[in-house]
Structure formats: C-alpha cells, structure tokens
Amino acid sequence: MSQKSLGEIKDIISDHGLKVTHQRLMIYQALKEEKKHPTAEIIFEKIRKKNPSISLGTIYKTLEIFVEKGLISRVNTSEGNMRYDGLIDNHDHIYCTNTKEIIDFRDEELNTLISNFFNKKKISNFDLKDVRLHITGEKIDPSKDVKIN
Amino acid sequence: MSQKSLGEIKDIISDHGLKVTHQRLMIYQALKEEKKHPTAEIIFEKIRKKNPSISLGTIYKTLEIFVEKGLISRVNTSEGNMRYDGLIDNHDHIYCTNTKEIIDFRDEELNTLISNFFNKKKISNFDLKDVRLHITGEKIDPSKDVKIN
DNA sequence: GTGGCTGCAAAGTCTTTGCACGAGT
C-alpha cells in the first residue's frame, strides 16, 4: 500500500511544483524505505552506494524543500541532529533511549481519544494544527524489535 | 509553590551529588524563572548581565550534568538547537510555529486518559517510561499569550 | 588538601550558503 511506483513518485514531486530529478527521486525513495527516521547523513550514505556523485549539500537542500512543500516532515529530537519522516499521516513516535530508534506508532482509538479531548478543550489565541505523542522508554532486548499488541 | 528558596536549591543540587557553586545556582534559577524553555545561549545572556565572568562552556556543561542527574530535562525540537525545561513534572508542550515559543500545558484529565490507554495497550519488548504530547499550531495574535480555558 | 568545577579557546559536528556548471521543462 505505501509502496509507490516511480511514476507515482514523479507525480508527487511535480505536483508540488518541483522539477523531477534523479537525486530527488532517490532521496524520496530512500526516505520512504527507511523506517527509522534517518538523518541527512544516513540518506547520503545509502544513496551514495548506488550513486557516488551525489553531494551531502543536495541532500540537505532537498530534504528542506520537501519539508517546506509538505512531502515529508521533520521529527523532533533532543539529540543534536535532524531526522526526517517520509510518512505524513497522523501517527505517533516511540523513542528508544538506548538504541536511539524512533518507531512509528499508529492507533485509531488513541487518535479519536485525543481529537475528542481537544475538541472540547479550547486553547484561546491559538490555531491548533496537530497533536502528536512522544512515547519514551527503552527496548528490553535491543537486538529484537518492539512489537505493538 | 514552584518558587524555591536559595537553601532549597542548594539542597537539590547537593542531593544529586553535585558541588554547590555560584554558577550552578544561577543556572538552575535562571532556568526555573524562564518559562519559555530557553537555549543555552539565552541562559548565558541572562546570567551574564549580573555575572559577566560566566562562560558559555560552563552553561553547556552544567545543563548537561543537570539533565543527566535528572534535575532538569531537554525539550525535543525540530530546530537545530537544544532547549531545556526546568520543570520535570508530567506535562505537555504547545509549540508555536511562528514565534517558536514552547508553552507548558497541564491537564489532569488528559494525563489520566493517556495513562489509562497505555495501561491496556501493551507494547512488548519495550519498557515505557514516559508519554508526552506535542501540540503544534500557531498563535493568532503573536503579541498576546496563549490561554488555556 | 583533593577532586570536582570553571573559564578560555580550540576543535568538532551538523547544517547552510554561494557560485559556477548542468539538467529538466
């Protein structure tokens, strides 16, 4: 379902008023594939294997443009670097303090709970756009995945 | 209630196994006073007015130690810098995208809602420590405060 | 007195910027 064809990706990019270049296709794809909310550096290393001529500056510029145009989003962290998220649907993040992983968490019941709450709880002088949960903790066995029951 | 005397602050610092120094007292106080979750730079400028000899390096080192020892906490951001929070009770943050302010949000009903949810929703191979909300949006009138009704 | 703390400056990391060349429409 979330796997997109090359043609679809081209459309997404050009629909946002951007030229479709090889670099942009690769950056977009790399981010979609990478589930762990990578840094610019990680995307750079990943793409470089197939395409050694790409530059880190381009990765930064492109990610910034994608964020600006709303194709992707930034992830909040308390580490000193930026991480990106290729999925822009309404979901939450689980932060693992030992492995530094950021894992997606999706739950419809929770989303409903939260939006019901903020429908009655009004905040004045504020135009609310989005509410996300930051779930913090640590993996018990770092070699295995976290699983949501 | 949250206003602490000098003696109380000294106790907090030494109870965490740290030497009580003038710089630490000032850094701790500055952070408690500052409601907007300041950067190291902002704390530096604030303290410098009264005490011009303090160094930025000390601010960074001290904040880092305070975080490590649990006296204060870091705030997650998607900007390129670190911000700190002097209040470590369970509360959420409102992020204003135009003024870059981070405003505290406290609601007992919401805390209960969330903790009830995570009591039944189990995440395996994960030791959950903390759940916080990131409320994003923007001030309608940037010159006035956001008010929670 | 001793070990931890501070100030200073230098180094390090991450990110942005400027510019000439190259590619997409």
Added chain:
DNA sequence: ACTCGTGCAAAGACTTTGCAGCCAC
C-alpha cells in the same frame, strides 16, 4: 532558452573538549 537544481567547498551555528587554575567540601 530559461530557470531551477546540483556539486563542491567554504562558512556558519551550535556544542563539546582539553587543560590550567580555582573553589567547595
């Protein structure tokens, strides 16, 4: 063709580090 995007390298912002001297305990 014209404009926008890319690569490179330099600059910038933020943070960490090393070390000599200083201070709390």
